[in-house]
Amino acid sequence: MFRARFVVAVLIPLTLTAVCTGQSEPTTATCNLDDGRQVYIRYNPVSAKNDRAPNGKPWAPGGAPMTLFTEAQLNFAGATIPVGAYTVYPIPARDKWTLVVNKNVTPGAAYDEKQDLARAAIETEQVSQPADALEVAFAHVGPRCTLRIYFGKTATFADFVAK
Numbered sequence: 001m002f003r004a005r006f007v008v009a010v011l012i013p014l015t016l017t018a019v020c021t022g023q024s025e026p027t028t029a030t031c032n033l034d035d036g037r038q039v040y041i042r043y044n045p046v047s048a049k050n051d052r053a054p055n056g057k058p059w060a061p062g063g064a065p066m067t068l069f070t071e072a073q074l075n076f077a078g079a080t081i082p083v084g085a086y087t088v089y090p091i092p093a094r095d096k097w098t099l100v101v102n103k104n105v106t107p108g109a110a111y112d113e114k115q116d117l118a119r120a121a122i123e124t125e126q127v128s129q130p131a132d133a134l135e136v137a138f139a140h141v142g143p144r145c146t147l148r149i150y151f152g153k154t155a156t157f158a159d160f161v162a163k
Helices: 002-021
Strands: 028-031 038-044 066-070 072-075 079-082 086-089 096-102 116-121 124-139 144-162
Touching: 028 144, 038 124, 038 144, 079 116, 096 144
Parallel strands: 028 124
Antiparallel strands: 028 038, 038 066, 066 086, 072 079, 072 144, 086 096, 096 116, 124 144
């Protein structure tokens, strides 16, 4: 009996450690503006096999929303985003994804639509080579940082313009 308890007491923590450390650390994508200010986004690079993007609902990859940090005032879809930190929720849909910028950055907080600062349909395309994991990057041209999100066979593009 003691041996069985010992095995359980040792194996369960080891198993939990293996599961927890198997998760990826947050990754950051950065956009460096011409004047030295930065816009960056932190996200969990989840696997397309282990995390499904919910159709029509705000998505928090790996259970945590993406976090946008900006050192410049931005314009996204006609809305002004002040300097600061925000959560970002893609809302996947079959033909057109939506991107939400939300003011609530409290860790572990549930999504609250009342905290939305900006929401807009974003350019969405299907790609021939699927991404095995969530990939997020910025493309920078002049004052514009184009957020690119690749997941599965979907590629999306959203423009943030620095003021």
